Amino acid sequence: MSASPFVRPNPCEDPALRVVGFHHAGGSAAVYYPMGREFPPSWELALLDLPGRGKRFAQEPLEDMEQVVDRAVRDLEPFLDGSPLALFGHSFGALVALETGRALQRMGFTPQWLGVSGRVPPNFTRITRLSELDDEELLRTMVDMGGTPGRITEVPEFVARFLRVARADLRAAESYRPDPGRPPMSCPLTVFGGTEDAWAPLPAMAGWQNESLHACRRRVLPGGHFYFLGPALKGFTRDLIAEIRTVTAVPR
Numbered sequence: 001m002s003a004s005p006f007v008r009p010n011p012c013e014d015p016a017l018r019v020v021g022f023h024h025a026g027g028s029a030a031v032y033y034p035m036g037r038e039f040p041p042s043w044e045l046a047l048l049d050l051p052g053r054g055k056r057f058a059q060e061p062l063e064d065m066e067q068v069v070d071r072a073v074r075d076l077e078p079f080l081d082g083s084p085l086a087l088f089g090h091s092f093g094a095l096v097a098l099e100t101g102r103a104l105q106r107m108g109f110t111p112q113w114l115g116v117s118g119r120v121p122p123n124f125t126r127i128t129r130l131s132e133l134d135d136e137e138l139l140r141t142m143v144d145m146g147g148t149p150g151r152i153t154e155v156p157e158f159v160a161r162f163l164r165v166a167r168a169d170l171r172a173a174e175s176y177r178p179d180p181g182r183p184p185m186s187c188p189l190t191v192f193g194g195t196e197d198a199w200a201p202l203p204a205m206a207g208w209q210n211e212s213l214h215a216c217r218r219r220v221l222p223g224g225h226f227y228f229l230g231p232a233l234k235g236f237t238r239d240l241i242a243e244i245r246t247v248t249a250v251p252r
Contacts, residue, residue: 005055005075007047009036015044017112017250018079019086019240022072022093022100023047024118024147024226025173026166028054031090031147031229038237043250044083048075050096052165061168065176069099076104086113086244090192091147091199091225092173094119098211099178101185110187112248114212115240117192118200118225121207122178131170135163142166145199146226184210188247190217192240194227219243 006020007029019039021032029047036045050068052061062068079085085104089097094116101111130138139159142148152158189212191205202220209216219239221227228236244250 003055004078005049007033007049007055009033009045009047010039010043012042012044015083016040016042017086017244017248018044018046018083019088019244020076020079020097021045021047022087022089022096023050023053024090025092025169026142026162027093027147030054034233035237035240038234038241040241043241046079048072050169052168057161061165063168063171063175065095065099065172068096068172069103072096072100073103073107076100080104080107080109084112084250085109086115086248087111088115088117088240089119090117090228091119092169093117095122095173095176098122098185101187102182105185105187110185112250113188113190113244114185115190115192115243116208117228118194118197120200120204121211122176123180123207123210124204129170129174131167131174135159138163138166146224146229185212186214188212188214188217190219190243190247192219192221192228192236194221194223194225196222196224197227199225214247217243217247 023031029049032047039045049055051059087097087101101114143150191208193200193202193205
């Protein structure tokens with residue numbers, strides 16, 4: 001039996017809720033790991049590493065969103081007979097969370113809640129294609145966003161691996177063309193964003209309302225694209241937990 005692709009910072013047997021986290025382009029489960037310290041004892045945080053990083057660093061990264069979602073759904077299958085699920089993703093991970101949630105809904109397993117962050121809605125057309133930048137410019141752009149430590153440039157082997165994985169994620173996101181006639185999610189949806197996020201400007205975020213039958217809730221926090229990292233992560237985690245408790249029937 002293959003090892004689980006999930007990182008579980010606060011393992012919990014038969015949790016009241018399992019919150020699944022999807023990382024940003026070029027990222028890994030490690031970005032959310034400290035959040036587990038803030039979780040209620042009866043909840044579990046399950047962080048998925050997609051191929052090419054973390055627990056799956058030796059696997060070939062995926063460049064197609066359909067393949068990414070298919071892999072995520074298969075990874076989640078062991079959880080589908082147990083505790084209810086909530087899904088959360090940031091940036092590229094927001095699209096993965098959304099489409100994974102849709103796939104689960106088609107299977108008859110609708111998540112309790114969907115949280116998306118730092119990503120314009122699927123019907124928003126982005127002109128800039130980061131995957132087509134040369135290595136130097138792509139690395140500079142990713143570091144400037146704030147989610148990639150600048151010290152990565154000190155180790156050429158790390159740079160090459162990071163760019164390979166980031167490009168694959170970006171190609172999957174940039175080639176993503178959702179069916180405009182697909183039904184909306186039937187679970188509550190919360191959109192998180194940073195006040196200074198040029199990659200997910202707040203006026204554009206209203207379009208997420210089309211993705212859920214519920215009224216779309218919004219939480220805006222100070223900062224740029226990675227507004228929740230660093231000292232802000234603890235407060236962000238508490239906001240996320242409070243949001244889930246507000247819109248679901250998960251026991252306290």
